[in-house]
Amino acid sequence: MTSRPSPGLARFNAAGAAEAAALLREVCASRSWGADVAAGRPYASAEALLAAGDTATARLGADALAEAMAGHPPIGRPKPGDPVSAREQSGVPDSLRARLLELNLAYQERHGHVFLICATGRTGDEMLAALAERIGNDAATERGVVRAELGKINRIRLARLVAPFEEDPS
Numbered sequence: 001m002t003s004r005p006s007p008g009l010a011r012f013n014a015a016g017a018a019e020a021a022a023l024l025r026e027v028c029a030s031r032s033w034g035a036d037v038a039a040g041r042p043y044a045s046a047e048a049l050l051a052a053g054d055t056a057t058a059r060l061g062a063d064a065l066a067e068a069m070a071g072h073p074p075i076g077r078p079k080p081g082d083p084v085s086a087r088e089q090s091g092v093p094d095s096l097r098a099r100l101l102e103l104n105l106a107y108q109e110r111h112g113h114v115f116l117i118c119a120t121g122r123t124g125d126e127m128l129a130a131l132a133e134r135i136g137n138d139a140a141t142e143r144g145v146v147r148a149e150l151g152k153i154n155r156i157r158l159a160r161l162v163a164p165f166e167e168d169p170s
Contacts, residue, residue, distance in 0.1 A: 005042075005043070005044065005046075006043065006046065006161050006162060006163070008161065009043060009045070009046055009049065009162040011162075012041070012043075012049075012114055012161060012162050013041050013042035013043060014042075017038070019033055019039045020041065021034055021035075021038060023161060024038060025071075025162070026039055026108050026157070027053075027055075027123070027154055027157040027158055027161060028057075028062060028068050028071070028150070028153075028154050028157070029066075029067055029068050029069075029070060029071025029072075030064045030067045030071075031067065032056075032059075032060065032061075032064040032067075033053075033056045033057065033060060033064060033068060033154075036052070036055070036056035036059065037049070037052050037053055037056050037158075040052045042055060046055035046158075046159065046162050049162060050155055050159065053151075053154050053155060053158050054151055054154075054155070057147065057150055057151040057154055058147070058151075060147070060150075065146070065147065065150070066113060066155065067145070068150055069113045069114055069116050069150070070113075070114070072114055072116055073114070073155075074100075074101065074104040074108075074114055074115065075100050075104060075117060075119060075127050075131065083148075087168035089127055095124075096124040096125070096128055100124070100127070100128055100131065103115075103128070103131045103132060103135065104131065106135060107131060107134070107135045109159065110135060111135075111137075111142055113134075113146075115131050115134070116146045116149050117130055117131070118148060118149050118152035118153050118156070119151075120153075120156050
């Protein structure tokens with residue numbers, strides 16, 4: 001017996017090329033990542049879509065990885081008017097924002113890009129500790145960590161993109 005894709009996955013599979021590209025840019029700012037994922041449509045399952053997203057993340061070259069990172073605001077400063085970044089950074093209390101900003105700027109100066117971490121489910125203290133630890137990483141180590149964190153973020157966002165629509169209980 002073949003299962004049918006969830007309504008969200010079916011909607012994504014049926015989207016026109018421009019709409020699919022726009023949806024995928026909300027997941028990851030890298031155009032090459034989005035093109036790789038879009039090229040695999042239609043997906044039979046959310047798991048297949050997530051696997052394609054993982055493969056596309058692993059394939060990102062230096063420029064595409066930089067483009068993906070550029071789409072993320074610094075931890076502690078969600079992009080104004082962006083409910084996604086606000087939700088993802090909801091674990092950062094106001095009391096930590098100044099320290100996070102200070103370390104973010106030092107990290108950016110050292111590594112040349114925004115500090116990227118999968119903030120979903122993490123507390124502000126956990127993110128601050130990770131930032132303090134990772135600031136000293138060499139470039140190659142940090143690129144690997146950044147790619148892994150980007151992969152986690154992309155998986156969460158892809159899953160939300162195609163999650164089944166909730167039934168109205170009323």
